[in-house]
Amino acid sequence: MLWAKTNGLRALQFPICAVSLPFIHCSSTIATTTAKPNPNTNTNTKEKLRKMVTLMVATSIDPASINPANALLAMPGWNSGPPFQDMKSFANGGVRVVIHGESIVKEDNLDSRWEEATGEVVDEVIFFSKHTAVSNRPALTVHPIGVPHLREGDVPPQGGKPGWAAPPSPRIGPWLRLLKKIAESHNLVPEFEITLEGTHHGPVTNKPTMFLEIGSTEDYWKRQDAAQVMALLVWEGLGLGGGAAVGNWSRDSDKNKVLLGIGGGHYAPRHMDIVLKDGVWVGHLLSGYSIPMEDPAQSKGEGNAKVINGTWREAIKAAFEATRVAFPGGEILAHLDQKSFKSWQKNAIISFLGEQNIKIGKPNDFY
Numbered sequence: 106m107l108w109a110k111t112n113g114l115r116a117l118q119f120p121i122c123a124v125s126l127p128f129i130h131c132s133s134t135i136a137t138t139t140a141k142p143n144p145n146t147n148t149n150t151k152e153k154l155r156k157m158v159t160l161m162v163a164t165s166i167d168p169a170s171i172n173p174a175n176a177l178l179a180m181p182g183w184n185s186g187p188p189f190q191d192m193k194s195f196a197n198g199g200v201r202v203v204i205h206g207e208s209i210v211k212e213d214n215l216d217s218r219w220e221e222a223t224g225e226v227v228d229e230v231i232f233f234s235k236h237t238a239v240s241n242r243p244a245l246t247v248h249p250i251g252v253p254h255l256r257e258g259d260v261p262p263q264g265g266k267p268g269w270a271a272p273p274s275p276r277i278g279p280w281l282r283l284l285k286k287i288a289e290s291h292n293l294v295p296e297f298e299i300t301l302e303g304t305h306h307g308p309v310t311n312k313p314t315m316f317l318e319i320g321s322t323e324d325y326w327k328r329q330d331a332a333q334v335m336a337l338l339v340w341e342g343l344g345l346g347g348g349a350a351v352g353n354w355s356r357d358s359d360k361n362k363v364l365l366g367i368g369g370g371h372y373a374p375r376h377m378d379i380v381l382k383d384g385v386w387v388g389h390l391l392s393g394y395s396i397p398m399e400d401p402a403q404s405k406g407e408g409n410a411k412v413i414n415g416t417w418r419e420a421i422k423a424a425f426e427a428t429r430v431a432f433p434g435g436e437i438l439a440h441l442d443q444k445s446f447k448s449w450q451k452n453a454i455i456s457f458l459g460e461q462n463i464k465i466g467k468p469n470d471f472y
Contacts, residue, residue: 211308375440
């Protein structure tokens with residue numbers, strides 16, 4: 106490094122470097138005036154220089170997973186992707202498809218593993234999967250993932266880790282509405298129900314995540330028309346066909362309120378009524394079973410949140426924090442399925458939300 110005079114000013118002479126990451130090749134020198142560090146410089150500059158990608162994940166052992174993936178890969182623009190462990194990968198613009206041969210809910214940390222293996226930054230993770238239900242009703246579903254209600258030491262029955270909730274993909278609400286539109290145009294409605302599901306199962310991820318599922322029996326898992334609809338959802342939703350992507354979150358959006366669903370059944374009917382409206386954003390959806398509360402009927406402190414045991418507080422906090430991460434700049438509002446609670450449950454939850462400074466929203470607040 107040399108000092109030189111340029112028009113009476115002292116300047117530093119630095120080598121001219123041709124950057125070809127990860128190596129820097131230097132040749133001659135050029136004078137540049139010294140400057141103070143910019144306090145606004147983003148500390149993640151190096152990460153931003155790396156390619157941001159959407160990671161689509163499918164498993165070959167599930168027809169409701171591999172069939173939509175194959176239908177998507179049959180569309181134009183796909184090439185072989187970067188080598189990734191023992192999995193197949195494919196690339197199309199900023200989208201990557203990864204196919205493995207394990208349970209879809211057990212293959213943890215694919216986002217960080219992909220980043221380490223390829224140097225690309227995973228912006229979001231989307232899984233194709235089957236859906237099962239006691240009713241056996243045909244359904245196409247969209248949902249966030251996590252098991253925030255489980256205690257340390259519990260063994261999650263379908264992957265994940267106790268107390269964890271992945272950031273919910275901001276696309277969940279917009280894609281639910283898009284899925285309904287595509288399914289209707291392909292005559293799958295009313296045969297198939299188009300619905301949200303509550304937050305549940307794994308695998309562990311740390312980037313905004315959602316599951317796209319076909320249900321609910323083997324005959325429906327194998328339906329090629331359902332697979333085609335799910336593939337079109339991704340094709341259109343990510344803008345792979347040249348149109349605008351659907352569901353990109355912006356902190357500058359006029360509509361910045363985000364629904365955090367609390368209570369109700371697994372298919373979140375009260376929350377669904379709101380999310381089906383245009384422009385509504387949705388985060389985690391905690392069904393009743395994900396906010397376990399021990400009945401305080403024998404306690405003198407009935408209705409006092411401090412004496413109601415269970416992991417419901419931890420579940421609400423984890424779901425709220427993960428939703429806030431997924432929607433930077435958004436206003437997270439809890440929406441309660443009021444009719445699903447007993448009075449002591451509702452009073453305790455409302456009290457706890459107040460303690461946590463989590464606002465409660467009514468349906469009209471989200472439109």
